[in-house]
Structure formats: structure tokens, C-alpha cells
């Protein structure tokens with residue numbers, strides 16, 4: 246049965262970030278993920294997770310200056326020291342929070358930048374990051390992101406990410422397959438799952454409806470079929486990762502907010518009990 250994690254950076258937007266852990270627990274989630282927790286007190290986040298026995302299954306390493314448009318540093322040639330510091334901070338937080346997966350964002354090369362250089366730098370930095378986290382048990386994740394939401398982001402196609410993972414050849418480097426980004430960029434998401442999940446290179450899924458990035462049960466993404474396919478392939482391959490709910494709830498608090506939009510999740514939760 247697919248296992249779902251609530252993305253605390255997207256769900257429960259009307260609540261303060263730290264209060265979203267308990268809200269996810271009340272909705273029956275046993276795992277969460279988040280993007281950038283770094284401006285909250287680490288100890289408080291640890292306590293909030295522990296209070297409700299919640300697992301943190303994925304987080305992002307710092308990605309540079311978000312407000313200035315940065316979306317990761319790994320492929321930016323002139324940001325080596327900043328990349329290393331960001332990776333180290335992410336790894337330290339992941340360790341403290343017992344989080345097994347750290348997403349390392351590639352970044353958006355400057356307009357006109359030499360993309361061959363960006364790809365080479367990206368792979369070199371990922372190799373460095375794997376060495377730097379050797380022995381930590383941490384799996385590093387790379388995620389193709391669609392160009393509508395993140396124009397100029399280096400990595401947009403599943404095949405590109407899988408080629409990087411195959412070339413580097415570490416079982417601690419995996420693809421974060423966001424079905425929303427995949428459907429928006431490449432379409433035919435069921436065929437994409439069928440193609441890539443059996444490779445053993447997918448470490449995590451995320452989901453949202455297409456194209457509005459709302460609850461996954463509405464829109465053009467065949468989410469329920471995708472979950473069934475992930476379940477079927479997991480049964481034959483032993484894959485046992487998580488599907489992160491990284492979407493923008495359509496209902497505001499007066500309409501029940503995030504919780505009221507979780508009807509699609511109930512059958513999976515009931516089956517897991």
C-alpha cells in the first residue's frame with residue numbers, strides 16, 4: 246500500500262509551520278517532509294516531531310537566496326564554497342532530525358551560461374556531496390522540476406536525472422520523482438513510472454494535481470492510477486519509499502482547509518490500519 250507524507254511547507258498553510266506537524270498527525274499522517282526548515286529552532290522542530298512520533302522522511306538542503314531567485318547552488322560554478330556550506334548545513338539538520346533523504350537542488354544557471362559546464366559542475370558537486378556525507382546513511386536526492394514553475398532550472402526531465410544517477414553510480418544518490426513536475430514536463434506519467442521505478446533509482450515520489458498543483462484527485466494527472474501502479478511495482482521490486490503530498494490545498498480554512506481535501510487519502514489510511 247502506498248505510504249504518504251504530508252509536506253509541511255505546502256499543506257496547512259493557515260497554520261504556523263511548527264504547528265503543522267500536529268495537524269498532520271491529527272489527519273492520520275505518520276510521516277512528513279518539508280522544503281527549508283532552517284529559520285525555525287531545530288530543537289523545537291525535533292520536539293514537535295517527537296511529541297507525535299512523526300517521521301521526517303525528506304527535506305531540502307539550503308538552496309541559496311530564494312528571494313533573489315536562487316533555486317539551488319549545485320550547478321553554479323562560482324558558488325562552490327556556498328554550495329559546500331549549504332550541503333553541510335542540510336546534512337547536519339537531517340542528522341539531527343533523523344531524516345534519511347536530503348534533496349540537493351541543482352539551481353538555475355545564469356542566462357547565457359555554458360550549460361555543458363553547469364552539468365559538469367553539477368555532477369562534480371554531487372560526487373563531493375556523496376563523499377562528504379559518506380557513512381551518514383543519508384541518501385541525496387535530485388528532482389526534475391518543470392520549467393513553468395521554475396524557469397531556467399537545470400534539471401527538468403526524468404531521463405536527465407536517471408543518467409546522472411547512473412553515471413555517478415552510488416546507491417546513496419536517487420531520483421525524487423515528482424509526478425506533478427513529470428506530468429507537466431513530459432506527460433504520460435504512468436508510462437514514466439513504469440519505465441523508471443523498476444530501475445531502483447527512484448528514492449521518493451511527490452504528487453499534486455495538474456495543472457493547478459492542488460489536491461491530486463482533481464485535474465489531468467491520473468493520481469489514483471499512479472498510486473496503484475507504484476503499489477504494483479513495489480510489490481514485485483520491494484520498493485518501499487514514500488509519496489510526498491506537495492500540493493497547494495484548494496480549500497481555505499472556512500471550507501475545512503487541508504483536512505477537508507484529504508478524502509482521497511482515506512482509503513489508503515484505512516487499508517494501512
Ligand SMILES: O=C(O)C(=O)CO
Nearest residue numbers: 280305388390423491
Ligand atoms: O518545487 C518543488 O517541487 C520542490 O520539491 C522544490 O523543493
